[in-house]
Each structure stands twice: as C-alpha cells, then as structure tokens.
Amino acid sequence: MTDSSKHVVLHLGDPIKYNKDLYEQLAKRYIIIQPSTEERQRTAFLKALRTRKWGNFSAIMRPFWATGGEMGRWDAELVPLLPESLKVFASAGAGYDWADVDLLAERSVLYCNGATASSEAVADMAIYHIISVFRNMQWSNLAARSGNPNIFLDAHINSPFTAHNPRGHVLGVVGLGSIGYTIAQKAYAAFGMKIIYYDPFPKSAEQEAAVGAVRVPDLDDMVAQADCVVLAAPGSSGLVMDAARIARMKRGSRLVNVSRGNLVDSNAVADSMESGYLFAVGLDVHEEEPNVNPRLLAMRNATLTCHTAGGALETTIGFERLAMENVLAVLQGGLPLTPVNRHLMKQT
Structure with missing residues (x-):
C-alpha cells in the first residue's frame, strides 16, 4: 500500500x-x-x-x-x-x-x-458510595474533620443508630452494562447484597446467576423494590431520577450516581432528603459541574465526590x-x- x-x-x-x-x-x-x-x-x-x-x-x-x-x-x-x-x-x-x-x-x-477500561475504577467508587450511604460515613468524616469535640462525640454516639450493614439489602442497578455488572459483582461478592436491575438489554441467564441478579423490566417497579438504587446508565438516557420516580423509591432508601449528572434532578433529591423520605445520597457526578447543588453541600448524609469515579x-x-x-x-x-x-x- x-x-x-x-x-x-x-x-x-x-x-x-x-x-x-x-x-x-x-x-x-x-x-x-x-x-x-x-x-x-x-x-x-x-x-x-x-x-x-x-x-x-x-x-x-x-x-x-x-x-x-x-x-x-x-x-x-x-x-x-x-x-x-x-x-x-x-x-x-x-x-x-x-x-x-x-x-x-x-x-x-x-x-x-x-x-x-474504567469498569473497575467506577465500580470501586460505587462501592465506596454504597458503604457511605448505608454506614453514615459522610457524617462521620465531617465530624472527625470539624475539630469540635462535641460534633465528634455526636457522630460517635448517634450515627450508629441509623447506620446499617449493606449485607442482605436490595441493590437496584440501573444499567447492567460493563460498569453496572462489575458493581453488581462486587456488591454481591463483598456484601451478599440482593441484586435487581433494569436494562433494556437483559444479561444471559448465566450472567444473572453469577451475581444472583433478577431483571425487573419496569424501572418504576425496580426502584420501588430497592434499598439502594445505583445509576450506571449512559448519559444519553436523559433524566432518570426526577421527583416522581424518587417518590416511587422506598421511604428511607438511598441513591447513588456514578454515571452522569444529567440523570438526576438534584433539587428533587434535596427536597426528598430534607423531608426525610430519601435517607442518603452518594453523587460522584452533578448536574452543573463543576458546581455542586448548594443544598446538598450542607447535608451530612450526602456523600459528594468530584467526578473521579473512573479516576485511576x-x-x-x-x-x-x-x-x-x-x-x-x-x-x-x-x-x-x-x-x-x-x-x-x-x-x-
């Protein structure tokens, strides 16, 4: 040639x-x-x-x-x-x-x-956020860094009363592609979480069995069953978690987003957190990056990272x-x- x-x-x-x-x-x-x-x-x-x-x-x-x-x-x-x-x-x-x-x-x-190439790193970040929203890690982190003994003792004494082990809880994964499946593998192997998922393209029976996953064909039904919803869908999916869908989640459940900020209405999340309906949120991505919703910044049960899920x-x-x-x-x-x-x- x-x-x-x-x-x-x-x-x-x-x-x-x-x-x-x-x-x-x-x-x-x-x-x-x-x-x-x-x-x-x-x-x-x-x-x-x-x-x-x-x-x-x-x-x-x-x-x-x-x-x-x-x-x-x-x-x-x-x-x-x-x-x-x-x-x-x-x-x-x-x-x-x-x-x-x-x-x-x-x-x-x-x-x-x-x-x-990013599946491992993003899944690890998702696991970090899952642990955080179940175990009140942001509350503990902020209290330890406050330099205030009273705030430290408040977290030390009171945070365990609303903290839970992830084991046995239902993890709902939105998007079981390469990243979503790796999240499911880690959560299933490490914590014994029950995996349900929503994806237009089902995994094979063998892949589902390997992580104990059950596909729920309707997204509203899936979020209603989960103790923690993790978003691993592409940004092209558009707004996935608006006020109406958040309201379909269990009272006291948790939301994690390691995908794209445009999938989540952060004000709807803040509203739900302030009302006590949604217990905790973990966001690596945000609607208006590099700006983070200021209402979430003040919340001790909002774990926030700066779009570094794949950052290895x-x-x-x-x-x-x-x-x-x-x-x-x-x-x-x-x-x-x-x-x-x-x-x-x-x-x-």
Whole structure:
C-alpha cells in the first residue's frame, strides 16, 4: 500500500503517553494527523471539516478524555460534515453523551467508547458510595474533620443508630452494562447484597446467576423494590431520577450516581432528603459541574465526590489503549472491541 492509499487517522487531543509501542504500530500502518488545540476549537474545527482540510480520513481517535473535545458536542451541525470515508470514532471515556451516536450510526460510523477500561475504577467508587450511604460515613468524616469535640462525640454516639450493614439489602442497578455488572459483582461478592436491575438489554441467564441478579423490566417497579438504587446508565438516557420516580423509591432508601449528572434532578433529591423520605445520597457526578447543588453541600448524609469515579491511572492507560485498538481492529476489517452504536447501524 503506498502512502497515498493509506488510511488517515485523525488524532484528537494530547500525544500518547503510555502505550507507545501500540502507537508506533498505528503510525507504521496509517497516516496520523493531529490537529492543534487551535484547530480543535469549534469554529475552526467546523471550517476545517467543510474545506476538507484533513482529507478523507477513515478514523478518529481521542485517547484522553480531558483533551480532544474542544469542538464541543458532535451534533447535527458537526456530524454531516464528516467525510463518507469515516468508519470509526474511538474515544476515551465510558460516557458518550458528548456525541450523537444515533446520528453517527446513520452515517455508518461506529462509535467506540472506553467503558471496559474504567469498569473497575467506577465500580470501586460505587462501592465506596454504597458503604457511605448505608454506614453514615459522610457524617462521620465531617465530624472527625470539624475539630469540635462535641460534633465528634455526636457522630460517635448517634450515627450508629441509623447506620446499617449493606449485607442482605436490595441493590437496584440501573444499567447492567460493563460498569453496572462489575458493581453488581462486587456488591454481591463483598456484601451478599440482593441484586435487581433494569436494562433494556437483559444479561444471559448465566450472567444473572453469577451475581444472583433478577431483571425487573419496569424501572418504576425496580426502584420501588430497592434499598439502594445505583445509576450506571449512559448519559444519553436523559433524566432518570426526577421527583416522581424518587417518590416511587422506598421511604428511607438511598441513591447513588456514578454515571452522569444529567440523570438526576438534584433539587428533587434535596427536597426528598430534607423531608426525610430519601435517607442518603452518594453523587460522584452533578448536574452543573463543576458546581455542586448548594443544598446538598450542607447535608451530612450526602456523600459528594468530584467526578473521579473512573479516576485511576489504570483507567487512563486503558482508555488510551482501547482507542487505538478499536481503530486498528476496524481499519483492518475486524470487529470493534467496544462498540456503542453498532446495533443502530443498517446491516448490509
């Protein structure tokens, strides 16, 4: 294959940091173009696509979630400008709300994410939040840091009266994909929790049996049965927990979100917490990041972290590797490793 006939790969974001041998393989096979930060700003990026500045590229890879997204959402304004030669868009990150994957599918572009690389880290963070909302850990943490002996003693003496062991309680998982299933595995193995789940795509009988999971086909029914609801659905699911659905949860139950902030109405959560209906909440993601709902900041039964569920070095390395492996697989005529929208594409 001559250079002129090589596939072109558009590399969005920072240079490769970890999987350099894999990048060398990619660079030997294909022509890699890495637009500058200035070229990735939306106005400049759209202009470059309109003028075919980078030619008929066959693949896009975004190996780091923190860079390469400067052009904003891949929407109905941007996607139609992509060349017909484009086959695959492989990006870091488990979520994909920043790209219209349905629209990409209509143009026969596979979108691949990095969910499997972050499953372990995000599931660990979910377990942290599950422990916290059952055992009043935020109350204890805040009291220990207060420097006030009376506040310390109040938590020491009183928090155990509303704290519970997770064991034997019902965990309802919304979205039993790679991350959701790993959460279920850990909660089942570590605590012996009873797992129920809601997902449009059921797991196999063998997978369900491995974690004692029971699928509940109606989301309202599922949240009504759970002692703790954990959100592991993609951000594209839209608002999942509004005031009406929170009201369907058990009185005194708990809510954990390690997915996307737009899935939860934080004011509805605050209302429910203030009324005593919802006992505790654990949020790693927030509606208006980097801003956190100020009503929740003052609550000792609200565990709040700053969108770091996937924040382990192993995740970053895995995101980078998967972006390149997906590109290599598709351009060599194989199947993608982590497709998001393959089921939406027309079968030929």
